[in-house]
Amino acid sequence: xxxxxxxxxxxxxxxxxxxxxxxxxxxxxxxxxxxxxxxxxxxxxxxxxxxxxxxxxxxxxxxxxxxxxxxxxxxxxxxxxxxxxxxxxxxxxxxxxxxxxxxxxxxxxxxxxxxxxxxxxxxxxxxxxxxxxxxxxxxxxxxxxxxxxxxxxxxxxxxxxxxxxxxxxxxxxxxxxxxxxxxxxxxxxxxxxxxxxxxxxxxxxxxxxxxxxxxxxxxxxxxxxxxxxxxxxxxxxxxxxxxxxxxxxxxxxxxxxxxxx
Amino acid sequence: xxxxxxxxxxxxxxxxxxxxxxxxxxxxxxxxxxxxxxxxxxxxxxxxxxxxxxxxxxxxxxxxxxxxxxxxxxxxxxxxxxxxxxxxxxxxxxxxxxxxxxxxxxxxxxxxxxxxxxxxxxxxxxxxxxxxxxxxxxxxxxxxxxxxxxxxxxxxxxxxxxxxxxxxxxxxxxxxxxxxxxxxxxxxxxxxxxxxxxxxxxxxxxxxxxxxxxxxxxxxxxxxxxxxxxxxxxxxxxxxxxxxxxxxxxxxxxxxxxxxxxxx
Numbered sequence: 001x002x003x004x005x006x007x008x009x010x011x012x013x014x015x016x017x018x019x020x021x022x023x024x025x026x027x028x029x030x031x032x033x034x035x036x037x038x039x040x041x042x043x044x045x046x047x048x049x050x051x052x053x054x055x056x057x058x059x060x061x062x063x064x065x066x067x068x069x070x071x072x073x074x075x076x077x078x079x080x081x082x083x084x085x086x087x088x089x090x091x092x093x094x095x096x097x098x099x100x101x102x103x104x105x106x107x108x109x110x111x112x113x114x115x116x117x118x119x120x121x122x123x124x125x126x127x128x129x130x131x132x133x134x135x136x137x138x139x140x141x142x143x144x145x146x147x148x149x150x151x152x153x154x155x156x157x158x159x160x161x162x163x164x165x166x167x168x169x170x171x172x173x174x175x176x177x178x179x180x181x182x183x184x185x186x187x188x189x190x191x192x193x194x195x196x197x198x199x200x201x202x203x204x205x206x207x208x209x210x211x212x213x214x215x216x217x218x219x220x221x222x223x224x225x226x227x228x229x230x231x232x233x234x235x236x237x238x239x240x241x242x243x244x245x246x247x248x249x250x251x252x253x254x255x256x257x258x259x260x261x
Numbered sequence: 262x263x264x265x266x267x268x269x270x271x272x273x274x275x276x277x278x279x280x281x282x283x284x285x286x287x288x289x290x291x292x293x294x295x296x297x298x299x300x301x302x303x304x305x306x307x308x309x310x311x312x313x314x315x316x317x318x319x320x321x322x323x324x325x326x327x328x329x330x331x332x333x334x335x336x337x338x339x340x341x342x343x344x345x346x347x348x349x350x351x352x353x354x355x356x357x358x359x360x361x362x363x364x365x366x367x368x369x370x371x372x373x374x375x376x377x378x379x380x381x382x383x384x385x386x387x388x389x390x391x392x393x394x395x396x397x398x399x400x401x402x403x404x405x406x407x408x409x410x411x412x413x414x415x416x417x418x419x420x421x422x423x424x425x426x427x428x429x430x431x432x433x434x435x436x437x438x439x440x441x442x443x444x445x446x447x448x449x450x451x452x453x454x455x456x457x458x459x460x461x462x463x464x465x466x467x468x469x470x471x472x473x474x475x476x477x478x479x480x481x482x483x484x485x486x487x488x489x490x491x492x493x494x495x496x497x498x499x500x501x502x503x504x505x506x507x508x509x510x511x512x513x514x515x516x517x518x519x520x521x522x523x524x525x
Contacts, residue, residue: 042446042452045459046305053304053308178286189297197300
């Protein structure tokens, strides 16, 4: 409960920050509309030539694209800004100020800073998902919707744990911004279903950098392509990843030598 | 001028050779992007029984490999740094130098590309072998590709600077840049070969400068144009370059008048 209150405070502070520059904010939102609109156009150009792509119909593809922007949006909303600041703290030695606070350091590092305009990306993604679902609404069972939500939550957990593990490496390597850039580049590949990619890329997007799984699996749930075993696997993997990342974070903290050490 | 360029190039080389990891990552990602869309088009082609229009799966591979080469050699990105310089007032000392600031950008651009193309070529050759790509271009295609590439790169560079010059009037250059970047995304041949863009989109694509930056040199490189078409393309490219140059002159002069720097 305490953590929810803290989260609310952090969010409100960042919101005030960003709304102080109103034109900036609106310009960012406009940029997001451009980005989503052109990605939508790209998908429509592809589907002008075929009603299906590797077994995916256009409405299903729209759902996938929407999930892509939801996942990317949530990542850019809280995780990426917070972890970028975290790396700054490690480099400058100011992490000490966070560590002495009476709350979980993992929480304080992961959810401290927000880029509020990324909410626009999540909303636009949601819009695209709805546009896709509207066309196949009659074929979606209640179970599919639940699978979708569970898979989406697990996908977000996987993204979060990946970013946390990458950021934890900062304790040893300090300058790991390039690793975050790696994440961003692979993220772009998740705009299409993972099954269209050649072997090595598909495997990478499903395991090492699970961004592909985080986007494709929820879309599969809505498309009725997800078996219960598949859902079970992603839930198990998400739980395992969370436990590992939390342990790795504590392990990294032990190696941290502060500014005056 | 030649001596100035030689000095700048040497300095640029020394500068760039410190960024080996960034270089590697950059090369890696420039190959990743085309693979994403190549895989998508291959999936569409397979759903249609192996081809889309005149493009077989191998043709798509050839196209995207050629596009990667062209993108690599024709892209420019100096716009962002320029905005930074304007905002911080760092443009003022640069304006006092005898060499126009744009020359520094040209050199930096060239140096970076010399480094990256060395790393990129083996990767592309490997990709080409994997897909069973065979080169069907005539020798004159390769000869005419060189001026086409240079024109495309010059066009992209000048256009990028016209956008960057908006920094003289607004702090939201990145928004202007995003806007044109996304339009370029659709119309320059990245999401689809221009000849595969449906009807109206294709007409619009050929009316805008973006196609002439990347799409046209790519089509020439893979030998998909007739001799007459190639000459027409080269002519249109040259026309766009002249237009962009004139636009940049005008915008730059107007911008300098509006420019008030920190501490100026």
